[in-house]
Amino acid sequence: MVRYKKSEEKRKQILYAAFQAIAGQGYDAVTLQTIADSAKVSKGVVHYYFESKEAVLVELLSWLTGKIYEKEAAAVSEQSKAADKMYAYIDSVFVSPEKNRDFYRVYLDFLARASRSAAYREINSRFYDNCARISAEIVELGQHEGVFDSRLSARETAPVIRSIIDGCLIQWLMNGQDELHAVYRDYCRKAVMKLLGSETGEKS
Amino acid sequence: MVRYKKSEEKRKQILYAAFQAIAGQGYDAVTLQTIADSAKVSKGVVHYYFESKEAVLVELLSWLTGKIYEKEAAAVSEQSKAADKMYAYIDSVFVSPEKNRDFYRVYLDFLARASRSAAYREINSRFYDNCARISAEIVELGQHEGVFDSRLSARETAPVIRSIIDGCLIQWLMNGQDELHAVYRDYCRKAVMKLLGSETGEKS
Amino acid sequence: MVRYKKSEEKRKQILYAAFQAIAGQGYDAVTLQTIADSAKVSKGVVHYYFESKEAVLVELLSWLTGKIYEKEAAAVSEQSKAADKMYAYIDSVFVSPEKNRDFYRVYLDFLARASRSAAYREINSRFYDNCARISAEIVELGQHEGVFDSRLSARETAPVIRSIIDGCLIQWLMNGQDELHAVYRDYCRKAVMKLLGSETGEKS
Amino acid sequence: MVRYKKSEEKRKQILYAAFQAIAGQGYDAVTLQTIADSAKVSKGVVHYYFESKEAVLVELLSWLTGKIYEKEAAAVSEQSKAADKMYAYIDSVFVSPEKNRDFYRVYLDFLARASRSAAYREINSRFYDNCARISAEIVELGQHEGVFDSRLSARETAPVIRSIIDGCLIQWLMNGQDELHAVYRDYCRKAVMKLLGSETGEKS
DNA sequence: AATGAATGAGGATTCATTCAT
DNA sequence: CATGAATGAATCCTCATTCAT
Numbered sequence: 001m002v003r004y005k006k007s008e009e010k011r012k013q014i015l016y017a018a019f020q021a022i023a024g025q026g027y028d029a030v031t032l033q034t035i036a037d038s039a040k041v042s043k044g045v046v047h048y049y050f051e052s053k054e055a056v057l058v059e060l061l062s063w064l065t066g067k068i069y070e071k072e073a074a075a076v077s078e079q080s081k082a083a084d085k086m087y088a089y090i091d092s093v094f095v096s097p098e099k100n101r102d103f104y105r106v107y108l109d110f111l112a113r114a115s116r117s118a119a120y121r122e123i124n125s126r127f128y129d130n131c132a133r134i135s136a137e138i139v140e141l142g143q144h145e146g147v148f149d150s151r152l153s154a155r156e157t158a159p160v161i162r163s164i165i166d167g168c169l170i171q172w173l174m175n176g177q178d179e180l181h182a183v184y185r186d187y188c189r190k191a192v193m194k195l196l197g198s199e200t201g202e203k204s
Numbered sequence: 205m206v207r208y209k210k211s212e213e214k215r216k217q218i219l220y221a222a223f224q225a226i227a228g229q230g231y232d233a234v235t236l237q238t239i240a241d242s243a244k245v246s247k248g249v250v251h252y253y254f255e256s257k258e259a260v261l262v263e264l265l266s267w268l269t270g271k272i273y274e275k276e277a278a279a280v281s282e283q284s285k286a287a288d289k290m291y292a293y294i295d296s297v298f299v300s301p302e303k304n305r306d307f308y309r310v311y312l313d314f315l316a317r318a319s320r321s322a323a324y325r326e327i328n329s330r331f332y333d334n335c336a337r338i339s340a341e342i343v344e345l346g347q348h349e350g351v352f353d354s355r356l357s358a359r360e361t362a363p364v365i366r367s368i369i370d371g372c373l374i375q376w377l378m379n380g381q382d383e384l385h386a387v388y389r390d391y392c393r394k395a396v397m398k399l400l401g402s403e404t405g406e407k408s
Numbered sequence: 409m410v411r412y413k414k415s416e417e418k419r420k421q422i423l424y425a426a427f428q429a430i431a432g433q434g435y436d437a438v439t440l441q442t443i444a445d446s447a448k449v450s451k452g453v454v455h456y457y458f459e460s461k462e463a464v465l466v467e468l469l470s471w472l473t474g475k476i477y478e479k480e481a482a483a484v485s486e487q488s489k490a491a492d493k494m495y496a497y498i499d500s501v502f503v504s505p506e507k508n509r510d511f512y513r514v515y516l517d518f519l520a521r522a523s524r525s526a527a528y529r530e531i532n533s534r535f536y537d538n539c540a541r542i543s544a545e546i547v548e549l550g551q552h553e554g555v556f557d558s559r560l561s562a563r564e565t566a567p568v569i570r571s572i573i574d575g576c577l578i579q580w581l582m583n584g585q586d587e588l589h590a591v592y593r594d595y596c597r598k599a600v601m602k603l604l605g606s607e608t609g610e611k612s
Numbered sequence: 613m614v615r616y617k618k619s620e621e622k623r624k625q626i627l628y629a630a631f632q633a634i635a636g637q638g639y640d641a642v643t644l645q646t647i648a649d650s651a652k653v654s655k656g657v658v659h660y661y662f663e664s665k666e667a668v669l670v671e672l673l674s675w676l677t678g679k680i681y682e683k684e685a686a687a688v689s690e691q692s693k694a695a696d697k698m699y700a701y702i703d704s705v706f707v708s709p710e711k712n713r714d715f716y717r718v719y720l721d722f723l724a725r726a727s728r729s730a731a732y733r734e735i736n737s738r739f740y741d742n743c744a745r746i747s748a749e750i751v752e753l754g755q756h757e758g759v760f761d762s763r764l765s766a767r768e769t770a771p772v773i774r775s776i777i778d779g780c781l782i783q784w785l786m787n788g789q790d791e792l793h794a795v796y797r798d799y800c801r802k803a804v805m806k807l808l809g810s811e812t813g814e815k816s
Numbered sequence: 817a818a819t820g821a822a823t824g825a826g827g828a829t830t831c832a833t834t835c836a837t
Numbered sequence: 838c839a840t841g842a843a844t845g846a847a848t849c850c851t852c853a854t855t856c857a858t
Contacts, residue, residue: 007842026320028232031827042844044831053828105319112312115305115377116230124378159388160395163371164364171363173319174328184363191364194399211817235852246819248856257853434728436640439831450840452835461832509727516724523717523785524638532786567783567796568776568803575775581727582736592771599772602807619821643848654823659850 011049014039015060022060023102027109058119061110064103065127068093076134082142086192089134093165094185097178104173132158142196149197157195164191215253218243219264226264227306231313262323265314268307269331272297280338286346290396293338297369298389301382308377336362346400353401361399368395419457422447423468430468431510435517466527469518472511473535476501484542490550494600497542501573502593505586512581540566550604557605565603572599623661626651627672634672635714639721670731673722676715677739680705688746694754698804701746705777706797709790716785744770754808761809769807776803 017039021030032053036043050056075092079085094100114120135158142148165188172184221243225234236257240247254260279296283289298304318324339362346352369392376388425447429438440461444451458464483500487493502508522528543566550556573596580592629651633642644665648655662668687704691697706712726732747770754760777800784796 010842027316032829033827043828044844045842047829048842048844101319105316108312108316108319111374111378112231112309112316115309115312121378121380128375128378156391159372159375160368160391163375163392163395164367165371166374167367167369167371168363170315170370171332171367174315174325174332176322176325187360187364188367191367191399194401195395197398236854237852247853248819249817251854252818435724440833441831451832452840453838455833456839513724513727516720516727519782519786520639520717520720520724523713523720526788529786529788536783536786564799567780568799571776571779571783571800571803572772573779574782575777575779576771578723578778579740579771579775582723582733582740584733595768595772596775599775599807602809603803605806622821644850645848656823656850656852657821660821660823665849 010041010045011059012063014041014046014049014056015063018056018060019064019102019106022106022109026105027057027113057110057113058123060106061120062123064106065123068103069127069130072131072134076138082138082145082147083193085138085141086196087189089138090165090185090189090192093169094181094188097181100169100181101173104169108170108173128159128162131162135161139196152197160195161192164188164195211253214245214249215263216267218245218250218253218260219267222260222264223268223306223310226310226313230309231261231317261314261317262327264310265324266327268310268314269327272307273331273334276335276338280342286342286349286351287397289342289345290339290400291393293342294369294389294393294396297373298385298392301385304373304385305377308373312374312377332363332366335366339365343400356401364399365396368392368399415457418449418453419467420471422449422454422457422464423471426464426468427472427510427514430514430517434513435465435521465518465521466531468514469528470531472514473531476511477535477538480539480542484546490546490553490555491601493546493549494604495597497546498573498593498597498600501577502589502596505589508577508589509581512577516578516581536567536570539570543569547604560604568603569600572596572603622653622657623671624675626653626658626661626668627675630668630672631676631714631718634718634721638717639669639725669722669725670735672718673732674735676718677735680715681739681742684743684746688750694750694757694759695805697750697753698808699801701750702777702797702801702804705781706793706800709793712781712793713785716781720782720785740771740774743774747773751808764809772807773804776800776807 014035018030018035021034021038025034032046033043035056036046039046046053046056050059072089072092075088076085079088110120110124114124132155136154139148139152139154139157143150143152143154168184168188168191172180218239222234222239225238225242229238236247236250239260240250243250250260254263276293276296279292280289283292314324314328318328336359340358343352343356343358343361347354347356347358372388372392372395376384422443426438426443429442429446433442440451440454443464444454447454454464458467480497480500483496484493487496518528518532522532540563544562547556547560547562547565551558551560551562576592576596576599580588626647630642630647633646633650637646644658645655647668648658651658658665658668662671684701684704687700688697691700722732722736726736744767748766751760751764751766751769755762755764755766780796780800780803784792
């Protein structure tokens with residue numbers, strides 16, 4: 001009995017409420033009541049649209065990472081040169097202190113779970129793969145353009161790029177100061193470019 | 205609050221049990237009963253040595269990061285040349301699939317909490333600072349030795365190095381395959397070295 | 409309360425669905441949703457035809473016992489001699505393992521309720537009275553025929569006959585083996601006949 | 613982890629409270645709160661002594677039927693002649709309106725469940741077997757004494773005797789009148805004796 | 817010191833019932 | 838007439854914490 005199609009609208013509303021709630025209070029401080037309150041619906045409604053609390057969260061992770069990926073892809077496709085694409089990619093993640101704080105708080109909660117739950121890990125893998133594909137394409141383009149180190153393996157570089165992005169944002173989050181957001185983004189940009197061997201780029 | 209020094213032994217025993225329990229089942233699936241069972245003491249004892257469950261966890265984070273830092277510092281001090289020190293640093297983190305899995309599972313749980321709790325963030329900052337100091341010293345040494353890019357700011361490079369290390373281990377953890385542990389370690393080593401310009405340096 | 413005769417058809421359909429659902433899952437595992445699903449109507453419809461869940465169940469008991477009684481009466485009236493009528497009566501209850509299982513499961517649920525609810529008890533009493541009347545008439549006929557013990561009080565014998573029938577079927581149900589259905593029916597037949605002194609009568 | 617031995621005393625207290633509660637309100641109207649209240653303990657205590665609500669009930673059935681059986685066995689063993697034993701057996705069941713009402717209310721609830729739950733059925737089977745053994749021994753003794761019909765199979769008669777006893781008490785319970793308790797007991801006694809063919813007994 | 821019995825607040829989940837469409 | 842979305846009361850269960858022994 002896959003009760004679906006019950007107003008996709010309201011499902012989104014609940015997912016967003018769950019996101020807000022987790023961002024605010026943390027994964028396990030969040031109750032269905034909190035979510036329901038935040039979504040301005042009754043407690044029963046959450047269960048009407050979702051099998052269980054777990055189901056809400058699984059779908060939330062899926063939805064969140066899906067959205068992030070779409071934004072990254074869109075940002076990258078607006079540029080034509082490899083270096084510009086890479087900057088666009090990084091900048092599309094470093095959106096703003098507020099958004100990054102909310103997302104990475106929630107994302108860290110999910111990663112913690114994912115380390116033990118195959119379901120979460122699965123969803124996250126899809127996200128990683130998507131991000132890796134974006135990076136790899138940019139790297140290959142850059143190599144064609146002659147601006148990135150031609151000896152690099154695009155496939156092997158992608159995870160490192162993601163490491164730098166996620167690592168920097170986690171450290172920024174742990175630091176707790178909004179002002180440093182731009183600083184960490186800069187660390188990230190420079191590190192990635194250095195990594196890609198764009199000595200050339202820096203020279204200019 | 206006389207409760208201290210009662211038996212530093214037993215406190216450690218409980219902390220280790222908590223670590224094992226969290227690594228195994230996850231932060232919120234862990235109950236005081238679980239910890240007590242795992243430490244082979246009664247539930248009451250845990251409360252006898254620690255104010256509350258929260259107190260156990262705060263101390264656990266402190267204890268854990270302290271140990272990791274000590275190992276890193278020890279490993280680095282055994283080498284004399286910058287490049288060797290940096291490899292030693294990285295390798296001291298990439299200990300083994302089993303240990304890394306346990307630690308990063310627990311650590312991710314703490315990071316998730318830390319994003320909202322000043323107490324955890326405080327402890328983690330101390331850890332970050334210690335790690336950053338190690339990296340910075342190595343970078344400076346390498347610059348003196350002439351093997352690392354002299355234009356780099358040691359202070360600014362440190363967080364990126366940590367990003368790569370943590371980022372790679374997180375991705376490895378999400379991947380779920382022990383065999384890839386060495387692969388990710390390699391990505392990490394190469395990326396850090398490339399970043400430090402040792403290759404470029406050699407190239408020119 | 410105009411709600412009647414709306415469609416006697418659909419009321420029956422719902423009652424039968426309720427019967428099936430209770431037979432299958434048990435009284436309190438049954439929800440209005442289950443009933444509605446089983447009756448291939450929407451949940452709202454059940455409430456449209458019945459005041460409440462309780463109302464469905466009260467009417468179900470009434471309907472069920474009514475049907476059983478009709479079958480008993482019909483079976484008995486097809487025979488003309490007392491002994492044959494009594495056998496027909498018993499056999500009309502011991503229909504088949506499948507039907508008896510379904511009915512007695514549901515009936516036990518009702519008896520449990522009836523022990524505390526006057527409404528259910530009322531309905532059940534009507535059933536008991538009907539059954540008792542059938543038995544009593546057979547007994548009296550048998551006494552006229554000279555095949556049943558003439559010293560027996562027809563009124564007092566009826567409940568004992570019903571005890572044996574219900575008691576045997578309950579024990580069979582608790583036993584869980586379809587194969588024993590015929591065996592218990594046999595116990596029942598013999599016991600009733602012995603009770604009515606037909607054997608003694610023959611003996612003398 | 614079979615947490616046991618936690619004061620067998622209190623377990624009994626909770627079981628008795630559960631019995632009282634079910635007798636009063638019915639199986640599914642009974643909540644853990646009701647039981648806890650009735651046992652004058654906190655809600656948590658019930659879960660401390662029993663795995664779950666289900667576990668309480670399973671143990672209750674076991675405990676109840678065990679006690680009933682012991683009483684029957686004790687009553688029978690006090691008599692030496694078959695007919696007296698059989699009367700003692702019947703009378704040990706027909707204790708008093710109050711006790712029979714409580715027991716049969718609860719017992720009917722269990723029977724209803726047992727028809728679907730193997731665990732309950734198992735326990736009830738043990739009870740049936742015990743009762744059957746008592747009856748069978750009495751019947752055989754009576755046959756030796758020459759007061760019971762020697763053609764009867766003791767094994768096959770036992771279930772019928774239990775049917776009459778249970779059947780009569782259920783009908784009495786459905787009737788709702790305390791005054792009829794003695795009347796139904798009498799029906800039961802007479803029917804059983806007639807069944808056992810003790811024409812002899814009646815003549816005297 | 818240590819134990820583990822007892823407490824009770826809090827949370828996920830279920831479901832009869834209501835009601836707008 | 839019919840639907841199924843929405844509600845929220847009620848229930849089982851978990852667990853940190855307290856405390857008598």
